[in-house]
Each structure stands twice: as structure tokens, then as C-alpha cells.
Amino acid sequence: MACAARWRAWYSNFKATSIIGVMKITNIYSMVKGCARVVAIVVLMMMSATPLYAQESRTKADFELGKTTEILANMMREIETQFVDRVPADKILKNASRGIVLATDPYLEYLSESDMAAFEVMTTGKYGGVGSLIRKKGDYVVFAQPYKGAPADVAGIKIGDKILAIDGKDMKGANVEDISSNLKGDPESDVTVEVERCLDGTRESVTMRRRRISIPSVPYAGMLRDGVGYICHNDFIDGSYDEVRRSVEALMAEGELRGLVLDYRGNGGGIMQEAVDIVSLFVPRGERVVSVMGRDSSSLHHYTTSHTPLLQNIPIVVLVNGSSASASEILAGALQDLDRAVVMGTRTYGKGLVQSTHHVGYNNYLKITTAKYYIPSGRCIHARDYSTLDSDGRVGIVPDSLITEYSTRGGRKVFDGGGIVPDIKVEPEYVSRFALTLYSMGYMEDWADEYMRRHVGESVDVRNFSLSDEEYDDFCRFIEDKDVPYESETRQALTALRKAAESERYDETIEASLDALEQMIKDDKMSNMQIYRDEIVKAINYELMLRYAYQEGAVENAVANDKMVDDAVALILDDEEYRRILSEQDLHMH
Structure with a gap:
């Protein structure tokens, strides 16, 4: 697959290597869990509840709110003072917030003071630090991916370099979160890291000056073949429109641009306005992209394109999958509804909600759903009934009774009910559990480090590089004595x-x-190494290209071996078929 970190997306259950923390809900005693929902309500509402002595003057709704608040406050007090084991109030709050999620909205999220730092990184793509992903390896944490031009990269840090100490503090046994916290800090402040070099095992003390790190939302953009351009867009953060626009301009400067592939597979969304602005690159100014409405019609607000378009006429194919969500669905859905692009891939995630963050006291926040969005045809792509969601939150099978038919600008039939259904369905390449296990155990990364030690100073053809037969055989020997806890x-x-x-x-x-x-069907490790060879080679290629040419090179190499991208290019170059798809009146089946 094409976009950066796509292999990590394929094993989403192994996300521990990310520097962006995810709040973990701690389970506590069963009695407290039984009270989770009610306790959560009191904790999150106490800051806004008005005094109980004024109940007589409230509306009925306000009275009920105050009454409930008082009862639940008393319940919380009894739990704190009478329960057989002492339970810290902050643990009650965290566990109770899970109860609210289950009772109301699976996307509602309580953000503690520490969570807000990670939330800011996710929405802005910026933080103060040295600019590298990290991962756990044995007793230590190692640098997993220095960003090109960031302080870590400038200081000569390489993938696999082991972090022994930070500012004189021994880091043996430290987890990823501890290391991340120590590496981050105020921009222009210094941090000294003692590292063990991956390539030769030498120890070195490296001082880096932290700076404001901007994580690129477009890791790669380039020309494919026959004048077709490609842009991989990872997330919608502050400045994403500017990145995509610069990428389009760079492609246009390379020569005649006959078509464009926009890759939104794995893009989980982000800032809605960025999606609206990106759509404006491809449609006339003043086009409605999305409408947002809260509890009542008075809150209706329309978002239209406001920038001068760069590409109004060339063919566009948008790639999506089950992890394309929120702002990605706005972009793909709007271009589909306006008959401006062909959407290819699998049904998207189905999150058609607008969320806003509200302060609830003591630097704690509540991210809550305040509205739903509607794309140009009038449809809301959100799953109306949460019972239709799969265990991972994606849209599952939606009954016909929950589906309404709409029309694109050209009259094509489209439907609501959850997610964007692509115009051309292309199933993603199968990735075996065996290959995912090898990756999650870190074996591919470890072998890539070994490979680099044997090829110091060598250069490669990034786009066309692939592991040779002899090199793959060497990887098989590397795996032969390794434990692979795998069951098909x-x-x-x-x-x-x-x-x-x-x-x-x-x-x-x-x-x-x-x-x-x-x-x-006996599971045999070495037999599986041959059965799943192709997908294993792709993953190793990705790791090696990260080391040779950063994230940009890894994506470029992956794109060159991506069947769905090839299909998209072929469609763009087949003008008759492209136009037929955008004009056909057959039902766009769900």
C-alpha cells in the first residue's frame, strides 16, 4: 500500500511505537464500573451546574439536571468514603468517561490535561522536540524514523540508534511514553542524548536543539507514468491545504499533467476546513462542499470553496478504504457528488460527525459531537444506527430500511447510511497474519538494520528497489531461529x-x-516464509527505503508496487471509460 506508515496501519493493534499517546481507560473495581455512567455525568457536569437553591426558577429540564447532579454527587461521595477499597477520584473519572461513551456517543472523548498535549499534536501536526518516531526494542527505546531535516536528522541520528540516556538520566527500562516526554520540550532548548549507534555499536553523546516540529501531511507527491501525478495525503491538520496545493503546483511544473491520483487510504480525517479548501483546488469557486447542522435547523451552516482552482478539468481518481474517515469522506464524497472524480477502493469508515472541544475545568476537556455534516447531494455518510458498526467502529452491513437514495449533480444514484461507497470497488491486497506477526515482533526492522550495516555508504534506485532472491533467503535464515507466535x-x-x-x-x-x-494445514514457519513471500518483501522494502530515503522514499517505492495505484492510472488514461463511469445512471449499490 502506498501512504506512509501503511504497514503500521495494517497491524493497527500494535500502535505502541507512536510518539502520539492514546488515552487508555483503566478498569477498576466492578462496583465502580457498575456506577461508571452515572459517576461520569456528575464529574463532567459539576463545573457547569447552577446552585441547587435556585431550582424553583429553572425550567423543567434545568431542574432535572440539577436534581440528577445532586444525586450523583452524593453517589460519588459515598463511593469515595464508604467503598471497601480506596479508589482515587481521577481513576473514577477516567473509567466513568468510558461509561458516557457507551451510553451516548462512541466518538465522545474525555481529555485530561496530559491528553491535551497529544491532542494538539494530532490537530496541528506540531510539537516541540527533536523530530523522530521511536519504538521499544528490548530494554531500551530506539529511534524508529527521524524526519528529514529535523534536529535528530541534522545531528546524524539514524534509524535503530539506541537511546541509553537523556540529559544524564539512564533510560534503561524506560517506556516509549517516558522517552517521548524527555525528548520533547520548549523550542530552542537543548537536549543531550547518549546513543549506541546501530551501524557500528559505538557510543556517542549527541546534543540537539529542540525546535517546533511540523509533521508533514503529504509525505510524497510525484509523477507516475504518462503524465499522471500522485499525491499521498495522510491527515488533515493545520496547513494541509497549503501542502497539497504546493504538491499540485510542483506536479504541474513538471510538464503536462494528464490526470491525478489522490490517495486517502488510511487518512483518518482532521480539520474540516482543510478538506473544503483542498476541494477548492479542483472545482470552481463558490461550490458548496459540505453543510453542517446541529440540533436544529437554525444551526445550519454551508461551507463553500473560496480559492481559485488549479485543476478544473483533468481526470482525478480518489483512493479510499475502510480507514478513510471524517474529513477524508468529506473530500471524497464531495468530489463524487459533484461528478468531479472517480472514487476507487472500499467503503469508507462512515464518520459523518462534527466534533468540538469544550473546557470542563482544571485543564480538562470534553470532545463532543455537536453536529452532523452533509455533502453536496444532501446525504449524511454517518451510520445512523450504531448497531450497524463493526467491532472496530467501521460501518458493517446496513439494512435497506436505513438507506436513502440521493443523486449526484449528473444524476448518478448514491446512498447514505454509512460511508462513501466507491464508484469502482477494489479490494485491498490481502496481508496474512503471519506477515503481520513478523512485523509486529520487529524482525523486519531488525533485519533491515543488519542490512544497512553490510551496505554502509551504498546508494539505491529508490523507486525500483526490491529485495533480491539472495537477500530474501538471508532474511529467511535470520528468521529461522526466531520465535514467531503465530496461528493461522x-x-x-x-x-x-x-x-x-x-x-x-x-x-x-x-x-x-x-x-x-x-x-x-500444519503451521510451519519456513513454509509460510515462502507462501507469503511477496507481502513480506514489500514490508522489508518499506523498512529499507525509510533508512535510505526517509518517509518520502519509502512511499515512492511502495507506490511503484501498488496494484490499486496502477488501476487508477490505467483508468485515468482510458478517457472513454473514465467518462462512462461519471455519466452512468445505474444504481450505485451499497
């Missing part, structure tokens, strides 16, 4: 079948058949 989905299904057969008393009847089947 097929084997897991067989285990479940055995249990079901036993409970239904079929086990003796079919035991021989199950034993024979087990022998046929």
Missing part, C-alpha cells in the same frame, strides 16, 4: 470446530477427518 486463521477455525464438535458430540465421528485436516 484456518488453524484457529479448526480449533473452534473441534470444540463445537465436542460440545455437540460429533467429536468421535469426525476425529479422524479433523486429524487429517490438521496435518494438511
Whole structure:
């Protein structure tokens, strides 16, 4: 897949390497969990509740709010003073916020003072630090990806360099969050890091001057073939419009631009206005992109394009998948509704909500849903019924009764009910659990470090690089004595079948058949290395290109071997087929 960190997106259960922390809800005693929802309400409302003695003058709703607040405050006090074990109030609050989420809105989020720092990074893409991702490796944390031109990069830090100490403090045993906190600080302040070099094992003390780090939202943009350009856009943060615009201008400067592929796979959204501004690059000024409405119609607000377009006529293909959410869906949906682009991939996430952050006291905040958005056809792409969501929050199977038909500007049929359904459905390349296990264990990264030690000073053809047969055989030997805790989905299904057969008393009847089947699907590590060779090679290529050419080079190499990107280019170059898709009147089935 194409966009930066896409392999990490494929194993989203292993996100611990990120420098951006995610709030973890701590489970506490079952009694407190039983009170989670009610306790959360009192904690989050106490700051805004008016005195109880004024209840007589309130409306009925205000009276009920005050009454509930008083009751719940008393409940919280009783838990704090009478419960058999002492429970810190902050733990009650964190656990209770989970209760509110379950009861009202899965996207509602309580942000503590410490969480707000991570939230600021996610919305602005900026922080004070040295500019590198980090990951845990054994007893230490290592640099995982220095950003090009950032203080870490300028100081000569390489991927795999081990962090031994920071400002004289031993970092053995420290976790990723501790290291991240120590590396971050006020811009223009210095931090001294003792590192063990990955390439030669030498120790060195490196002093870096922190600065305001801006994480690029466009890791790569370039020409593919036959005049078709490509832009990988990772998230909608402050300045994303400017980055995308500069990328478009750079592509136009390279020569005749016959078409453009916009890659929004894995883009989880962000600032809505940035999406509106990016759409303005491709449609006339004054076009309505999205409308936002809260509880009542008086809150309706329309967002229209306000910039002079750069590309109004050339073919555009927008790539999406199940992780394309929120602002990504606004952009893809608006271009689809305006018949300005063909959308390719799989159904998007289905988050059609506008959220705002509100202060609730003591530097704590509540990120709450305040409105829904509607794209040009009038449809809301949000899942109306949360029961249709999969376990990961994505839209699952939506009943016909919850779907309404709409039309694009040219009369094509489109539907609401959850997510943007692409004009051309292309299933993502399958990634095996075995390959994900190798990646999550860090084996691909470790071997890439070994590779770089043997090829110091060498250069490569970034776009066309791929592991040779001999090099892959070397990786297989590297893996041979490694523990790979892996069980295939097929084997897991067989285990479940055995249990079901036993409970239904079929086990003796079919035991021989199950034993024979087990022998046929025996999980063998080295056999799997050959079965899943292609996807493993792609992942290793990505890691090596990070080391040779930063994030930009890793994405460029991945794009060159991305079938969906190839399909998008082929469609753009087939003018007749492209125009047929944008003019067909057949139902856009869900």
C-alpha cells in the first residue's frame, strides 16, 4: 500500500511505537464500573451546574439536571468514603468517561490535561522536540524514523540508534511514553542524548536543539507514468491545504499533467476546513462542499470553496478504504457528488460527525459531537444506527430500511447510511497474519538494520528497489531461529470446530477427518516464509527505503508496487471509460 506508515496501519493493534499517546481507560473495581455512567455525568457536569437553591426558577429540564447532579454527587461521595477499597477520584473519572461513551456517543472523548498535549499534536501536526518516531526494542527505546531535516536528522541520528540516556538520566527500562516526554520540550532548548549507534555499536553523546516540529501531511507527491501525478495525503491538520496545493503546483511544473491520483487510504480525517479548501483546488469557486447542522435547523451552516482552482478539468481518481474517515469522506464524497472524480477502493469508515472541544475545568476537556455534516447531494455518510458498526467502529452491513437514495449533480444514484461507497470497488491486497506477526515482533526492522550495516555508504534506485532472491533467503535464515507466535486463521477455525464438535458430540465421528485436516494445514514457519513471500518483501522494502530515503522514499517505492495505484492510472488514461463511469445512471449499490 502506498501512504506512509501503511504497514503500521495494517497491524493497527500494535500502535505502541507512536510518539502520539492514546488515552487508555483503566478498569477498576466492578462496583465502580457498575456506577461508571452515572459517576461520569456528575464529574463532567459539576463545573457547569447552577446552585441547587435556585431550582424553583429553572425550567423543567434545568431542574432535572440539577436534581440528577445532586444525586450523583452524593453517589460519588459515598463511593469515595464508604467503598471497601480506596479508589482515587481521577481513576473514577477516567473509567466513568468510558461509561458516557457507551451510553451516548462512541466518538465522545474525555481529555485530561496530559491528553491535551497529544491532542494538539494530532490537530496541528506540531510539537516541540527533536523530530523522530521511536519504538521499544528490548530494554531500551530506539529511534524508529527521524524526519528529514529535523534536529535528530541534522545531528546524524539514524534509524535503530539506541537511546541509553537523556540529559544524564539512564533510560534503561524506560517506556516509549517516558522517552517521548524527555525528548520533547520548549523550542530552542537543548537536549543531550547518549546513543549506541546501530551501524557500528559505538557510543556517542549527541546534543540537539529542540525546535517546533511540523509533521508533514503529504509525505510524497510525484509523477507516475504518462503524465499522471500522485499525491499521498495522510491527515488533515493545520496547513494541509497549503501542502497539497504546493504538491499540485510542483506536479504541474513538471510538464503536462494528464490526470491525478489522490490517495486517502488510511487518512483518518482532521480539520474540516482543510478538506473544503483542498476541494477548492479542483472545482470552481463558490461550490458548496459540505453543510453542517446541529440540533436544529437554525444551526445550519454551508461551507463553500473560496480559492481559485488549479485543476478544473483533468481526470482525478480518489483512493479510499475502510480507514478513510471524517474529513477524508468529506473530500471524497464531495468530489463524487459533484461528478468531479472517480472514487476507487472500499467503503469508507462512515464518520459523518462534527466534533468540538469544550473546557470542563482544571485543564480538562470534553470532545463532543455537536453536529452532523452533509455533502453536496444532501446525504449524511454517518451510520445512523450504531448497531450497524463493526467491532472496530467501521460501518458493517446496513439494512435497506436505513438507506436513502440521493443523486449526484449528473444524476448518478448514491446512498447514505454509512460511508462513501466507491464508484469502482477494489479490494485491498490481502496481508496474512503471519506477515503481520513478523512485523509486529520487529524482525523486519531488525533485519533491515543488519542490512544497512553490510551496505554502509551504498546508494539505491529508490523507486525500483526490491529485495533480491539472495537477500530474501538471508532474511529467511535470520528468521529461522526466531520465535514467531503465530496461528493461522484456518488453524484457529479448526480449533473452534473441534470444540463445537465436542460440545455437540460429533467429536468421535469426525476425529479422524479433523486429524487429517490438521496435518494438511500444519503451521510451519519456513513454509509460510515462502507462501507469503511477496507481502513480506514489500514490508522489508518499506523498512529499507525509510533508512535510505526517509518517509518520502519509502512511499515512492511502495507506490511503484501498488496494484490499486496502477488501476487508477490505467483508468485515468482510458478517457472513454473514465467518462462512462461519471455519466452512468445505474444504481450505485451499497
